[in-house]
Amino acid sequence: xxxxxxxxxxxxxxxxxxxxxxxxxxxxxxxxxxxxxxxxxxxxxxxxxxxxxxxxxxxxxxxxxxxxxxxxxxxxxxxxxxxxxxxxxxxxxxxxxxxxxxxxxxxxxxxxxxxxxxxxxxxxxxxxxxxxxxxxxxxxxxxxxxxxxxxxxxxxxxxxxxxxxxxxxxxxxxxxxxxxxxxxxxxxxxxxxxxxxxxxxxxxxxxxxxxxxxxxxxxxxxxxxxxxxxxxxxxxxxxxxxxxxxxxxxxxxxxxxxxxxxxxxxxxxxxxxxxxxxxxxxxxxxxxxxxxxxxxxxxxxxxxxxxxxxxxxxxxxxxxxxxxxxxxxxxxxxxxxxxxxxxxxxxxxxxxxxxxxxxxxxxxxxxxxxxxxxxxxxxxxxxxxxxxxxxxxxxxxxxxxxxxxxxxxxxxxxxxxxxxxxxxxxxxxxxxxxxxxxxxxxxxxxxxxxxxxxxxxxxxxxxxxxxxxxxxxxxxxxxxxxxxxxxxxxxxxxxxxxxxxxxxxxxxxxxxxxxxxxxxxxxxxxxxxxxxxxxxxxxxxxxx
Numbered sequence: 001x002x003x004x005x006x007x008x009x010x011x012x013x014x015x016x017x018x019x020x021x022x023x024x025x026x027x028x029x030x031x032x033x034x035x036x037x038x039x040x041x042x043x044x045x046x047x048x049x050x051x052x053x054x055x056x057x058x059x060x061x062x063x064x065x066x067x068x069x070x071x072x073x074x075x076x077x078x079x080x081x082x083x084x085x086x087x088x089x090x091x092x093x094x095x096x097x098x099x100x101x102x103x104x105x106x107x108x109x110x111x112x113x114x115x116x117x118x119x120x121x122x123x124x125x126x127x128x129x130x131x132x133x134x135x136x137x138x139x140x141x142x143x144x145x146x147x148x149x150x151x152x153x154x155x156x157x158x159x160x161x162x163x164x165x166x167x168x169x170x171x172x173x174x175x176x177x178x179x180x181x182x183x184x185x186x187x188x189x190x191x192x193x194x195x196x197x198x199x200x201x202x203x204x205x206x207x208x209x210x211x212x213x214x215x216x217x218x219x220x221x222x223x224x225x226x227x228x229x230x231x232x233x234x235x236x237x238x239x240x241x242x243x244x245x246x247x248x249x250x251x252x253x254x255x256x257x258x259x260x261x262x263x264x265x266x267x268x269x270x271x272x273x274x275x276x277x278x279x280x281x282x283x284x285x286x287x288x289x290x291x292x293x294x295x296x297x298x299x300x301x302x303x304x305x306x307x308x309x310x311x312x313x314x315x316x317x318x319x320x321x322x323x324x325x326x327x328x329x330x331x332x333x334x335x336x337x338x339x340x341x342x343x344x345x346x347x348x349x350x351x352x353x354x355x356x357x358x359x360x361x362x363x364x365x366x367x368x369x370x371x372x373x374x375x376x377x378x379x380x381x382x383x384x385x386x387x388x389x390x391x392x393x394x395x396x397x398x399x400x401x402x403x404x405x406x407x408x409x410x411x412x413x414x415x416x417x418x419x420x421x422x423x424x425x426x427x428x429x430x431x432x433x434x435x436x437x438x439x440x441x442x443x444x445x446x447x448x449x450x451x452x453x454x455x456x457x458x459x460x461x462x463x464x465x466x467x468x469x470x471x472x473x474x475x476x477x478x479x480x481x482x483x484x485x486x487x488x489x490x491x492x493x494x495x496x497x498x499x500x501x502x503x504x505x506x507x508x509x510x511x512x513x514x515x516x517x518x519x520x521x522x523x524x525x526x527x528x529x530x531x532x533x534x535x536x537x538x539x540x541x542x543x544x
Contacts, residue, residue, distance in 0.1 A: 036368040036396060038064075039073070039281050041232060041335065042359045042378050043389040051357045052386060053078055063377045064365055073362030077232075080129065080356040094131035096231035097355060098149050102222055104215050104239030105140035105168040106480070112289040112342070113168040116238060117160055119344035124156045129352065135226055137413070138163050139218035141480040145413050149226060173211060173243045209269060211243045216273045217482045223273075224409030227280040234355050235282050236348070237330070240290040241270065242323040274330035275373075279394040284334040285351050286327040289342045292320065335390045369398040400470075404487035407472040407526035411537055412482065420536040422527045423450040423507075429516075429544055441518040443544045449510040449527065453502040456492065457531040465499040467492045471510060472526040477519065489530070518544045 040062065044052040057074040076084035077095040085091055101120070105113060128134065133149035136159035144166070146159035223235055277284050328338040337354070339347045361378065373395050380386045427446035451469060458465040468491050475483040492508050514523060524539045 036365055037072075037362060038365060038376075038394070039360060039362045040376055040378060040390050041281070041283060042361060043335070043354065043357070044359065044380060045387045045389075047385050047387075049387075052380075053083075053357070055359060055380065056084065059380055060359065060361055061379045061381055062361055062363055063379070064363075065374050069363035069365060071361055072364055073360070075360035077360070078357050080131070095356075096131045096133075096229075098133050098135070098226065098229050098231040098233050099351070099355075100135045100137060100149070100222060100226055100233075100235040102219055102235060102237050102239075103136075103138040103163050104219075104237065105138050105163075105166060105170075106215050106218075107170045107173060107211070107240050107243050108168040108238070109170040109240075109244065109290070110168045112170075112240070114164065115342045116287070116289050116344040117164045119342075119346075120348060121157055121160045121164075123345040123348050124153055124160070128153050128156065131231075132352070133231065136160060136163060137222045138166055139215060139480070140166060140169050141214075141478075143218045143221060143412055143414070143480075145222075145225070149229070170240070170244055208243065212241070212269045214480045214482075215239065216270060218412070218480065219273045220276050221409045221412035221482075223277050223280055223282055224405050225413045225415075227282070227406070232355060232358070232360070233280065233282040234285065234336075234351065235277060236285045236287055236351060237327075238287045238289075238344075239327070240288050240323065241286070241327045242319070244290075270326050270330040271333070274333040275393070275395055278334045278391045279397065281391075282334060283355060283391070284331050284336040285347075285354075286331045286336070286338045287344065287347050288324070288327055288338070288340050289344070333392060335392075365396075367396055369400075369402075370396050371398055372396060400487075400489065403470060403528065403530075404472050404485060407470070407487075407528055407535055408474050408485050410535060411472070411474055411524040411526050411539070412476070415535075415537050418536040418538065419534050420455045420527055420529060421452045422525075422536040422538050424448075424525060424538045424540060425450065426540055426542075429542070441544070443516050443518065445514040445516065445542070447512055447514055449512075449525065449538075450507040451510065451527060452507045453494070453499070454504070455534075456508070456529055458492070458494065458499055459531065460496045460499065463496055465494045465496045468530040469508075469510075470526075470528040470530055472528070473514075474524050475516070476522045476524065516542065516544055520544075 042060075044055065046052055055076065057071055060071065060074075062069045062071065073086060074084070075082065075086075075090075075095075080094055080097075082090045082093050082095050103113065103117075124134070128151050131151075133151050134147075134156045135149040136146040136156065138144050138146065144162075146162045147155045150156060219237060227233065274284060324338070324340070331338045339350065341347050365374070367374075373393055375393050376391060378388050378390050380388065425448045429443040429445045431441050431443055449471065456467050456469070458467040468489060470487060470489045472485065472487045474485060490510060494502055516523075520541070520543045522539060522541050524537065526535055526537050528535045
């Protein structure tokens with residue numbers, strides 16, 4: 001297998017090459033049936049905005065890609081308690097909810113963070129509602145799980161206090177553009193020239209996308225890490241959505257004739273994260289306390305006039321509009337809402353209220369892991385006037401990819417268990433060549449994963465014993481850039497009469513090589529015993 005993968009934004013390159021090994025196909029006696037269970041949480045309001053109660057299974061119609069689906073599960077929750085369910089023992093019981101609060105400290109400013117954290121501490125200081133668990137995660141270039149979902153007031157408040165002590169770095173994330181350096185610019189290119197503006201603006205938008213992508217990658221790892229729950233899943237993304245910026249693109253009227261079209265729209269930058277959250281059955285609420293960034297920036301810097309928000313041809317207008325629109329669209333895709341306020345206590349109260357009354361509908365479509373996007377539409381029969389809020393689409397990714405991404409999430413969020421006793425052995429790095437004007441080196445590192453047979457589940461069948469592991473590799477650099485995911489399933493086969501001897505003193509060796517750019521990289525590897533559903537993680541911090 002040759003697999004090359006790049007980080008979002010193209011800043012981190014890691015290549016993994018498996019050395020030649022004899023691979024055996026899965027034997028015919030191993031069978032696997034994957035069933036796709038889809039759950040849609042629906043809020044129903046009447047024409048006055050009042051939640052509609054008392055609906056039953058027969059009142060709903062669910063359509064996927066234009067095809068009506070038969071409901072396999074129905075649950076009605078009112079005010080946090082179950083009032084109708086397939087299992088009568090659940091009626092009258094509190095409905096479980098899991099809320100993950102994700103702080104984007106990478107793009108937030110310290111004053112915004114401080115106000116929001118103080119409000120949340122105040123909110124949880126008096127206790128936690130029944131059946132509610134809360135997890136707290138932050139990202140400032142490093143992904144930190146301050147607490148896994150917990151119902152403990154002490155743990156939640158303690159986690160929020162850790163976030164309070166972790167600096168928000170938004171003001172440090174200004175976009176420094178190389179195109180602003182005019183020392184080597186041809187004389188004909190000045191700030192008034194189209195060529196200069198075009199070059200600067202293109203660099204600006206590319207850097208903005210890269211910065212948002214770092215946050216998006218950390219957020220997706222978080223929702224994957226905590227998705228294995230039967231509770232109602234809610235995630236609050238606390239983020240301004242875009243970085244603050246002193247250098248805002250400049251356009252003149254005739255640029256609209258030279259560029260067709262002008263590249264300054266950035267709608268949907270959080271779309272990948274929202275689609276994954278939707279697939280994992282999360283409802284996303286975005287919380288932004290940053291107000292009007294452009295007016296604040298103009299006031300802080302002192303060298304810009306406030307944006308003309310009546311001029312739709314002004315790039316500053318669209319930048320601020322897109323920033324808020326991204327947060328709104330990401331939330332709406334999952335059935336959630338965008339909240340713009342500095343009062344985080346009231347915002348969380350709204351989230352708790354909105355997710356306390358809903359209907360949960362389950363169905364099984366006729367596809368499983370087809371990799372395609374599917375549209376969902378829910379109706380209340382006979383009531384076209386009702387307003388329904390729910391996730392509207394999802395991507396039915398292959399099951400093997402889902403498993404690999406769950407392992408990746410465990411790696412990125414700091415899981416360090418090693419129940420399989422896996423050992424990672426690395427050879428001395430070898431420098432291959434230099435490239436580019438900066439003479440950046442590329443290194444090759446020979447590696448071997450040693451997986452003891454003693455801890456693997458092996459199925460004896462006739463003359464052989466068979467097992468299977470999945471290896472997942474991801475790289476993270478010091479700026480928080482993540483490589484794309486690479487994974488491979490490896491069938492393991494032994495003569496049945498050698499199994500006990502192998503368990504006593506042997507291990508399975510998986511040899512591969514890493515190709516890394518120079519600098520510091522954390523290489524993180526997960527090994528999943530597919531038959532036992534047990535995962536080990538190992539890592540190596542390399543400075544090349």
